[in-house]
Amino acid sequence: MTPAGALLEHLLTAPVEAAPCEDVASWWAGHRARAQTWSEPVALAIAGGYAADRIGWAFASGYQAALRALAPGLPADAVVAFCVTEAGGNRPKDIHTALERDGEAGWRLTGSKRWTTLGPEGALFLVAARDASVSGERAAIKLVRVASTAPGVTVAPMPPTRFVPEVPHAQLRFEGVALEAGALLPGDGYERYVKPFRTVEDVHLSAAQLAYTLREARRFAWPRDWIERTLAVLEALRALAQEDPASSATHIALAGALAVAGALLEEADAHWERKDPAPDAAARARWLRDRALGGVAGKARALRAERAWQRIGAATSRD
Numbered sequence: 001m002t003p004a005g006a007l008l009e010h011l012l013t014a015p016v017e018a019a020p021c022e023d024v025a026s027w028w029a030g031h032r033a034r035a036q037t038w039s040e041p042v043a044l045a046i047a048g049g050y051a052a053d054r055i056g057w058a059f060a061s062g063y064q065a066a067l068r069a070l071a072p073g074l075p076a077d078a079v080v081a082f083c084v085t086e087a088g089g090n091r092p093k094d095i096h097t098a099l100e101r102d103g104e105a106g107w108r109l110t111g112s113k114r115w116t117t118l119g120p121e122g123a124l125f126l127v128a129a130r131d132a133s134v135s136g137e138r139a140a141i142k143l144v145r146v147a148s149t150a151p152g153v154t155v156a157p158m159p160p161t162r163f164v165p166e167v168p169h170a171q172l173r174f175e176g177v178a179l180e181a182g183a184l185l186p187g188d189g190y191e192r193y194v195k196p197f198r199t200v201e202d203v204h205l206s207a208a209q210l211a212y213t214l215r216e217a218r219r220f221a222w223p224r225d226w227i228e229r230t231l232a233v234l235e236a237l238r239a240l241a242q243e244d245p246a247s248s249a250t251h252i253a254l255a256g257a258l259a260v261a262g263a264l265l266e267e268a269d270a271h272w273e274r275k276d277p278a279p280d281a282a283a284r285a286r287w288l289r290d291r292a293l294g295g296v297a298g299k300a301r302a303l304r305a306e307r308a309w310q311r312i313g314a315a316t317s318r319d
Contacts, residue, residue, distance in 0.1 A: 007043050007238070008231060011050060011211065016219035018053035024121045024168065027057045028079060031064060035076060041069035042204055042241035046234060049208030050215045054283070055290040056164035062208030063117060066201045069241060070193060071126065071143075071185060081122035083113040083172055084194050090128075092139040092190050097129040097174065099142055099184075107184070109144065109152075109177040119170025120157040122148050127174070128189050141189035144179055152177040163290040196245035202254060202301065203245075206261050207237040209294055213268050216287075220279050222271045226264065233261050251308035258301065265294055 021027050031048055038044040048061025067080045074080055088094035097111025109129055116122070125146040134140035148155060154173040161169065185193065214230050216222075236257045243250040269291070272284050 007038070007046060008235070010047065011214060011231065011234070012218075014050065014215075016215055018051060018215065021053050021057055023166070024060070024079075024118070027052075027060055028121075031061050032077070034061075041065040042207055042238050044068075045204040045208045046211040046238070049211030052208075052212045052215075054164075054166070054286045055209055055212055055293060056166040056286075058208040058212035059164055059205060059293065060118065060167055062205040063201070065208070066197070066204035067126070069204065070197055070200050075124065078123040079118055079121050080124045080126060081116050081118045081170075082197065083116050083119075083125050083127040084197075085113060085115045086111070087114055090194065092130075092141055095128055095130050095139060095141060097127065098132045099129045099144065099179075100132045102178065105181040107144070107179040107181070109146065109174045109179055111174055113172040115158075116170050116172055118168060119155055119172060120168040122155075122170075124148065125153075125172065126185075126193070127172075128194050141194065143185040143189035143193045145183045145185070146174070146177060146179065150177050163293050198297070198300065198304070199245040199251065199254065200241075202258065202297075203237050203241045206258060206294065207234055207241075210234055210237075210261055210264065213265065216279070216283065217268070217271065220271070220274070220277055222268075222274075226267060226271070229260070230264055233257060233264065237261075248308035248311040251304050252312065255301065255305035255308075262294065265291070 019030070021030065030051060034047050034051060035044055038047045042065060045062040045065035048065065049058035052058040052061065064080065067082060068074055084090045086094055086096060097109065097113065100108045100110070102108045109127065111129065113127070116125070125148060127144050127146050128141055129144060131140040131142050146153060152175040154175070156171045158169045158171060210230055210233060214227065217227055217230070240250060240254055240257060272279055272287055
């Protein structure tokens with residue numbers, strides 16, 4: 001684990017000019033190189049965000065870091081994509097992609113996924129699927145590793161999104177894909193991976209976006225107090241990354257950290273309009289286009305915090 005002080009010093013002393021990056025291949029090469037220095041996922045998310053020349057690549061680095069935090073041991077040399085959402089949503093009852101027994105130890109995977117981030121570039125898919133051998137009211141969900149090149153896998157690229165269009169998405173189809181027993185990740189796929197991922201993702205993506213904005217703040221000489229408060233929030237997010245993502249206390253503290261981060265980004269909007277020094281026109285245009293990314297799933301975050309307060313209140317009343 002890289003000491004916190006080393007990361008803070010990096011954020012205050014590293015070059016403020018980001019290398020131009022126009023495609024996933026270039027971003028991935030840089031991300032892998034940074035992983036040699038920043039092995040802790042959240043530190044890699046922050047370092048990747050700082051190095052990004054736009055929010056899209058900060059998002060990509062945060063997303064990859066979040067997946068490594070969720071499932072340690074994923075291969076370092078593979079772009080990984082999390083595949084959960086189907087036509088009806090991402091709750092257990094919405095997941096119809098099925099795993100069926102194939103002989104003594106094998107499985108067959110059949111179904112489709114509607115929305116997969118980095119899907120067209122993914123080398124490894126983490127697929128949430130229903131265990132067809134288990135009956136009952138609640139679906140038994142497993143998470144399985146599937147190589148994008150496996151026979152029976154079809155990847156259909158989707159049109160670019162309205163913001164961060166550089167980050168591609170895809171629809172996936174699995175037609176009797178053969179899997180060995182070792183392809184299944186341990187534990188309940190929903191409770192251990194799908195459910196906590198929103199929390200893990202929020203920590204790492206928010207940290208990456210803030211770190212990107214911090215570099216721009218240094219480049220264009222924004223006020224020192226903005227930089228100081230941003231560093232403090234980044235340290236808070238780094239600490240939260242070490243906490244249990246299923247804990248109500250974690251959810252409440254994260255709600256506070258994200259609120260402060262949101263306020264900092266609102267202040268940043270005004271700094272992007274400064275005339276002395278004037279920001280880079282292309283960077284400003286990307287900011288205006290992509291800035292709303294941080295507000296996606298705001299209602300879900302608010303509901304998560306409200307439920308966390310309710311659980312904490314119920315626990316307190318029982319004591």
